[in-house]
Amino acid sequence: MKRSIIVANWKMYISSIADAHILATTVRNNVVSMDKTEVIFCPPSIWLTEVKQIIGKSTKISLGGQNIFYEPDGAYTGEISPLMLKEIAEYVIIGHSERREHFGETNFDVNEKVLASLRAGIKPIVCVGERKKSGNLVQPIRELHEALNHVPKKYYQDIIVAYEPIWAISNGIKGDNASPDYVARVANKLREIVHTDTPILYGGSVNSKNAKGYAERPEIDGVLVGGASVRAAEFIKICQIFNESRGILGGAK
């Protein structure tokens, strides 16, 4: 049975290192005993080293960056290369809709970053999703195809896909999250593009109230959590829900 994957995308939410330390330590202490989940902390780059130390030797928690540049080195002020990230982390989020919207990242950039991360030995968490709540999947399907341009199929199992409909992101507790049925259908469609073993996660206003719906669907391999990932108790509950549900699902996948 596959472990479910819970990505904690801290975005730029926490502004002090002391708070980052408390959050990472509290979550670590509560998830280390969960054997059916893998948690991936994605803190801002400036705290990767700190969080790495907190994770220590735990095999249940991994580290990911929130972004990389695609060149290996050079005169690129402010950027972090895949080779630098590889020294410390196993994963990197690529193509998040906030990067596409605020920093002008295109499908071409996303593809370059996916190729660069794989070349460096980092597993990319590729985000795709449609802007409007219309049920039209042209955008995520196209984003995924373009992200995988020139990627040899043998690498598809090293990629995680995060289906994140833009209309469902950052809606908070009263959130307009995508229904588990809908996400399961989309996951089946996206899986046709990748490998049957490529994990497909859902992201968009996941919290402890709606997590069970996703955890109970074998088509959904986990969640990418933004806002709720910086509230320790809330995030731990989400992890517990997945850990328990996967125990019940057993070998469903």
Ligand code: PGA
């Ligand atoms: P959210 O963010 O959980 O706050 O909606 C998810 C994401 O954008 O990664």
